[in-house]
Amino acid sequence: MDPRDLFAASTPLVGMAHLPALPGAPRHEQSRDKLRARALADAHTLTENGVDGVLVENFGDAPFYPDEVPAHVVAEMTATARELSLAVDTPLGVNVLRNDAEAALAVAAAAGGSFIRVNVHTGAAVTDQGLLEGQAHETVRLRERLDAEVAVFADIDVKHATQLGTRDRATLVRETIDRGLADAVVVSGPETGEPADDEDLLVTLDGRDEATRDVPVFIGSGVTPETAPALLDRADGAIVGTALKDGEQTTNRVDADRVRALVEAVRST
DSSP: OOGGGTOSSSSOEEEEEEOOOOTTSTTOOSOHHHHHHHHHHHHHHHHHTTOSEEEEEOGGGOSOOSSOOOHHHHHHHHHHHHHHHHHOSSOEEEEOTTTOHHHHHHHHHHHTOOEEEESOSSSEEEETTEEEEOOHHHHHHHHHHHTOOOEEEEEESOSSEEEOSSOOHHHHHHHHHHTSOOSEEEEOOSSTTOOOOHHHHHHHHHHHHHSSSOOOEEEOSOOOTTTHHHHTTTSSEEEESGGGBGGGOTTSOBOHHHHHHHHHHHHTO
């Protein structure tokens, strides 16, 4: 499964639809109708201004469940993702925080999604949710059981985390591709909205080139109109959230002017 086949653009730009706190989460305030209306409005703003895909994520649900969310979270995300899938004419992705890849895959398969993002697909990482262990063996087998055409975008040394072990990044990348069967890999900065390190990106690209499978490398945070030309001269695509929000605040609404500015910068690469 090649994610390059999902997107019309040669350098795809995926915009984030960050969901406010869902029912059951500590900060939940809005009704289901308002939650979905906001997600739809953000998705429309993204796609109508040139973004190539949308990734929906339960960003407002902190503190996050480490590796298995309750059934009601899966239900809420499926209902919202299905509305987005029917409303926008671009590939839809799903990320269930903090690391419930099976839930993300199930939501995507049921809702018409095309890809998922997995924070820890292989290896293990220490996070504010504790120790997260990759479940590639379960995720990829579930995809087969569901007969789901859903690509797996796997983070390498994901943000808000410290990778366990002493293996170098290039080895982690190669194993995530060849042994974890990831369809794309994602490079991020240390925290939400912070840029990826240039050296980390270069080493990730080297690891990808050493793998037996050719998969795209996406930038997962910190892409702005100023940084996009240089980053996307090297990487194959980007997932962008904070830079597209009003005031560059992750929890704010998507800003059409910011989307257009970033799209223009990406298309100029």
